[in-house]
Amino acid sequence: MFCSMIRIRFQGRGGQGAKTAARILGTAAFLEGFTAQDSPLYGAERRGAPVSAFVRLARGPIFERGLIAHPDLVLVADETLLAHQAARVLEGVKDETPVFINSSRPAQELKAEGACPGRFITLDVTGLALARLGKRGVLSAALGAVAARLVGLKEAGVRSAVEQELREVGLSASTIEQNLTLALECFRLVSAAPLTESVPAEAPPTPLWTPQYEAPGRGSARITAPANAPLHETGDWRTFRPVLDPEKCNGCWLCFAYCPDGAIRMDRQDKPVFDYDHCKGCLLCVEECPTHALIVERETAGPRRKETA
Numbered sequence: 188m189f190c191s192m193i194r195i196r197f198q199g200r201g202g203q204g205a206k207t208a209a210r211i212l213g214t215a216a217f218l219e220g221f222t223a224q225d226s227p228l229y230g231a232e233r234r235g236a237p238v239s240a241f242v243r244l245a246r247g248p249i250f251e252r253g254l255i256a257h258p259d260l261v262l263v264a265d266e267t268l269l270a271h272q273a274a275r276v277l278e279g280v281k282d283e284t285p286v287f288i289n290s291s292r293p294a295q296e297l298k299a300e301g302a303c304p305g306r307f308i309t310l311d312v313t314g315l316a317l318a319r320l321g322k323r324g325v326l327s328a329a330l331g332a333v334a335a336r337l338v339g340l341k342e343a344g345v346r347s348a349v350e351q352e353l354r355e356v357g358l359s360a361s362t363i364e365q366n367l368t369l370a371l372e373c374f375r376l377v378s379a380a381p382l383t384e385s386v387p388a389e390a391p392p393t394p395l396w397t398p399q400y401e402a403p404g405r406g407s408a409r410i411t412a413p414a415n416a417p418l419h420e421t422g423d424w425r426t427f428r429p430v431l432d433p434e435k436c437n438g439c440w441l442c443f444a445y446c447p448d449g450a451i452r453m454d455r456q457d458k459p460v461f462d463y464d465h466c467k468g469c470l471l472c473v474e475e476c477p478t479h480a481l482i483v484e485r486e487t488a489g490p491r492r493k494e495t496a
Contacts, residue, residue, distance in 0.1 A: 192245040193338060193382055194255045197330065198276040199264030200426060202234040204327025207352055208262070209240035211331025211370075215340050215348035216244045224249045235424030235467050237274035244338065259284065259382050261305065262334050264312075264326055265426055266290035266297065267486050280305040285380040287333055289313055289326065308337070310376055313426075313485070319369045328353060332370035339379045345370065421448070425468030427483050433458055435480035442472035442481065 195212065199205030206227040213223035222245045229238040241255045257279040266288050268274045280286060286305035288297060291314055294307035312329045316322060328349045335345045349370050353363045429442075438457030450466040451459045459472070459481075473481045 192243060192249065192251075193259045194257070195242040195244070195260045195262070195334060195338065196255045196258040197240040197242070197262050197264065197334070198268055198274060199238055199240075199326075199330075200234075200268070200424065201229060201236045201238050202325065203264045203426075204325045204330065205238055205240045205264055207325075207327035207356065208264075208330035208334065209242045211328065211345070211348045211352050212242050212334045212338075212340075213244070214352055215331070215335045215344040216242075216338075218344045218347055219340060221245065222247060222249050224251075228254065233424070234469065235421075235426065237268060237271060237424075242334075255279075260334070260337055260380065261286045262330055262337075263288045264330055266292070267423070267426065269297065269301075269303070271423055277303055277305060282306075283383055285337060285382065287337060287377070289330070306380070308377065308380065310373060312373060315372060316369060319372070320365055328366040328370040329373040332374040333377055336374045336377050337380045338382065342371065342374060345374055420464040421467050422450075422462075422464045425463075425466060426486050427468050427470060428463065428466065428486060429461065429468075429470060429473050429481045430484045431459060431461075432480050432482060435478045437478050437480070439477060441475050441477065445471050445475045447471065 195209075197205040197209050199208075206229075209225040209227065213225035217223045224243040225240065227238065227240040229236075239254075243249050243251060243255070261276065261280060261284065263269065263276050263286065268276050269288070277286065282304050284305045285308060287308045287310070288294070289312040290297060290309045291311035292309060294309045297303075297309065298307045310333065312326050312333070316326060316329060331349065331352075332345050335348075346367065349367050350363060353366055358366070436458055438453075440453060440457065442459045443451045443453050447469065448465055448467055450462040451472065452462070454460050468486075470483060473483055
């Protein structure tokens with residue numbers, strides 16, 4: 188285990204359960220006698236958008252607060268985040284820092300795709316969730332269990348933490364049991380990782396700034412530049428995409444009508460065409476398709492395909 192403080196950072200997407208995974212890890216450590224601190228970071232509710240959560244574990248009081256810029260362990264809930272420029276999941280990672288990635292691909296393969304720092308560890312948590320739960324999205328129990336294993340916590344504490352945290356979010360007993368089975372399976376599939384505590388450099392003191400106020404006639408609010416919404420391709424929030432089977436499509440237009448983002452247009456044959464640069468992967472179109480002409484395809488770390496029929 189460790190004798191001082193360990194800083195863990197979860198990197199995920201909205202809806203994957205990074206916040207709850209951090210709570211599970213903190214609770215499991217607390218049940219073993221450690222001081223624990225966990226905190227999430229996200230803006231308005233944005234399913235699929237990059238989010239972060241932070242956990243600090245120590246044997247004594249924890250006086251640090253805020254973001255973790257120099258983590259001792261990083262858990263990435265989706266391999267596509269590695270190439271996401273805004274997410275910056277490997278920021279502050281050193282060559283010796285363990286980096287767990289939810290991926291079906293070998294760690295060496297992911298590492299070889301770029302000059303990435305860190306010691307990569309992979310496990311296909313999403314694949315296990317699909318096989319055990321039949322669900323694609325929430326990975327909180329599994330990720331929390333993996334994190335607990337990597338820092339050297341015991342299985343009994345993980346079991347209690349998963350049950351406690353999932354009960355508090357209102358899940359049924361049967362759902363909690365399914366998630367617990369998945370969590371313990373993931374816990375046993377990884378090994379504890381040797382961790383080296385980082386010591387963040389102290390930031391220099393920042394002098395206070397006194398604002399200067401102008402007269403009301405000059406200080407009125409004004410907008411001098413357009414908004415930046417057109418610059419954001421929200422398709423990189425997606426972890427699963429809808430794909431059309433043209434033979435089954437009856438041209439009912441329901442997918443077009445239900446799409447909340449206007450990311451579907453209809454061609455001259457009344458077949459949907461997807462704007463994958465802006466489709467967030469909510470899969471509402473898949474749920475509403477009466478002929479099951481839309482299937483679900485898992486995203487990979489490769490480049491996204493452009494608009495396609």
